[in-house]
Amino acid sequence: MTITxxxxxxxxxxxxxxxxxxQERAAVEDFVAQHPQLAEELALxxxxxxxxEPPLPYPDKNGLMHHPARVQPLWRWAAAASVAAVLMGGVWxxxxxxxxxxxxxxxxxxxxxxxxxxRPDVEMVEETIRHSAGExxxxxxxxxxxxxxxxxxxxxxxxxxxxxxVPQQEDMPSQTVVEAPxxxxxxxxxxxxxxxDTLVIEYIDVMMFPETEVVQAEPVDTPSLKDxxxxxxxxxxxxxxxxxxxxxxxxxxxxxxxxxN
Amino acid sequence: MTQKEYNNGVRLWADDxxxxxxxxxxxxxLSKDAVQEAYASLWERREKVPAxxxxxxxxxxxxxxxxxxxxxxxxxxxxxxxxxxxxxVAPDEGFDLKEALRKALERLxxxxxxxxxxxxxxxxxxxxxxxxxxxxxxxVSVYLFRARVSLKKTLIxxxxxxxx
Numbered sequence: 001m002t003i004t005x006x007x008x009x010x011x012x013x014x015x016x017x018x019x020x021x022x023q024e025r026a027a028v029e030d031f032v033a034q035h036p037q038l039a040e041e042l043a044l045x046x047x048x049x050x051x052x053e054p055p056l057p058y059p060d061k062n063g064l065m066h067h068p069a070r071v072q073p074l075w076r077w078a079a080a081a082s083v084a085a086v087l088m089g090g091v092w093x094x095x096x097x098x099x100x101x102x103x104x105x106x107x108x109x110x111x112x113x114x115x116x117x118x119r120p121d122v123e124m125v126e127e128t129i130r131h132s133a134g135e136x137x138x139x140x141x142x143x144x145x146x147x148x149x150x151x152x153x154x155x156x157x158x159x160x161x162x163x164x165x166v167p168q169q170e171d172m173p174s175q176t177v178v179e180a181p182x183x184x185x186x187x188x189x190x191x192x193x194x195x196x197d198t199l200v201i202e203y204i205d206v207m208m209f210p211e212t213e214v215v216q217a218e219p220v221d222t223p224s225l226k227d228x229x230x231x232x233x234x235x236x237x238x239x240x241x242x243x244x245x246x247x248x249x250x251x252x253x254x255x256x257x258x259x260x261n
Numbered sequence: 262m263t264q265k266e267y268n269n270g271v272r273l274w275a276d277d278x279x280x281x282x283x284x285x286x287x288x289x290x291l292s293k294d295a296v297q298e299a300y301a302s303l304w305e306r307r308e309k310v311p312a313x314x315x316x317x318x319x320x321x322x323x324x325x326x327x328x329x330x331x332x333x334x335x336x337x338x339x340x341x342x343x344x345x346x347x348x349x350v351a352p353d354e355g356f357d358l359k360e361a362l363r364k365a366l367e368r369l370x371x372x373x374x375x376x377x378x379x380x381x382x383x384x385x386x387x388x389x390x391x392x393x394x395x396x397x398x399x400x401v402s403v404y405l406f407r408a409r410v411s412l413k414k415t416l417i418x419x420x421x422x423x424x425x
Contacts (some may be wrong), residue, residue, distance in 0.1 A: 010399055013406035028294040045406060050381040051362050056280035058292070063299045064271045066264055 008038060016045045026123040091240065232258065262315060264308040274316045277383065282323045284366065284382070285375050286331070309400050320383075321393050331371055358421070363414035367403065375409035376401055393420040 001024060003011050008031060015028045058064075068254045080241050235258060243251040262270070278299060282292035299322035303310060310318050366374055375394060379385045385393065387401045394401065413421075 007402045009406045013402045016406075041410050044410045046413055049362075049409060049413060049416075051366060051377060051412075052359075053280055053284060053378075053382045055276055056277040056283060058279035058296060059273050061275050064297065065268050067268075084372055146317060245320065 003027060005035065005038075012038075012042050012045060016042065016047050018047075022128075041211060183200070262308075262310050262314045264302075266315070267304060267307055270303070270312070270315045270319075274319060275300070278319045278323055281320055281375075281378055281383070282327060285324065285325075285327055285373055286367065287327050291327070295330075297324045299323045304398050317385075317389065317393050318353055319425060320379065321395070324394055334339060358416075360413065361416050361419045361421060364419065366411045367409055368415055369411060370387070372396075373404045373411070376404045376409045377412075380405060398405075406412040 001011070011024070011028050011031070015025060020028065032042055195258070237253060239251060239254050241257070275296065279292055279296050282291065282295045287295055296319075299319040302322050303315060303318055306318075368376065369377070372394065376390055379390045380387075385399050388406070390396075391398045391401045392416060396404075
């Protein structure tokens, strides 16, 4: 090896760190003897002079971590889809078909009673439906609650509920007898699948997102949010159930009135 | 490097990498940025970086980041004196070797400071330091020699007894 003034630092380092053999060490010592101005540097080199640092915690390790992709959003979507499926199932369960008439116990009751007693007068039934639809349109509960003071809105909103459902007076036909062929023949054509879908979507909208409307409309002393939601759901459900006896436009108008008011 | 190995690397190395950045003159905020950039870079290249090389990879990124910032800031420095902190001597106070070493270290050029930190604190060999700092082994030896001589000169200027 040849030590020069250009590379002496490397050999000085190795000399001080004990990395040289005896021959190389002798070569370094000879070089220092020939260059006394550099001897001071070698003397200043202290291999024992080590720096030590205390631990210095990084403040945000969690921010550096990478975790597996979260599955929670997928579960949320699945839950939302389940709710929608249940709601749609409920709608279709209560959706009256042309062959079965009104869902629930209606066909059974129709079979148990003589035809003459359950066959309604067409004009009477139409009057009933007009009466029911007219009062329903005239009593938009939420809109009324918005417009009136709380103390007045609460009882009137509750009073409107029986009117929305099918009347139960003795001189009126029950809900189950409204499947009279004459009435069905006079009703508008059954809705298309697209129209049904539209109504179902609107129905689900009301079922799933009523809180904003109700909360904004509710003063503190009116019926609870839960009761209001139940009332709204009942009215929408009844309206859709009565859809078999009304036109699409009329039913849709009633639904939209309930939703938008 | 798997995701689990990466996260283990955060737990095991983040403190050391951050300390390396701070001691190399990064300052608190710049060092945080450097560490974040280093780990982001490691995450992007995790399939190419083996777990046993993770820490040295991080140190390399941090060093390059600090050097880049240092070059950038040096352009805007008006005087060379601003690069080197003033050496304040308090003769009435007792000599604190650790504090004196810290001050002496601050006066070293950044590459020498990094080499000393990696050698003394992190315990890397000259070969490993050369890989981290993208230098030759000879260059690392020379920088270490110059750094220790400079440290000793500064310590003596601060009152360190050379005979201790």
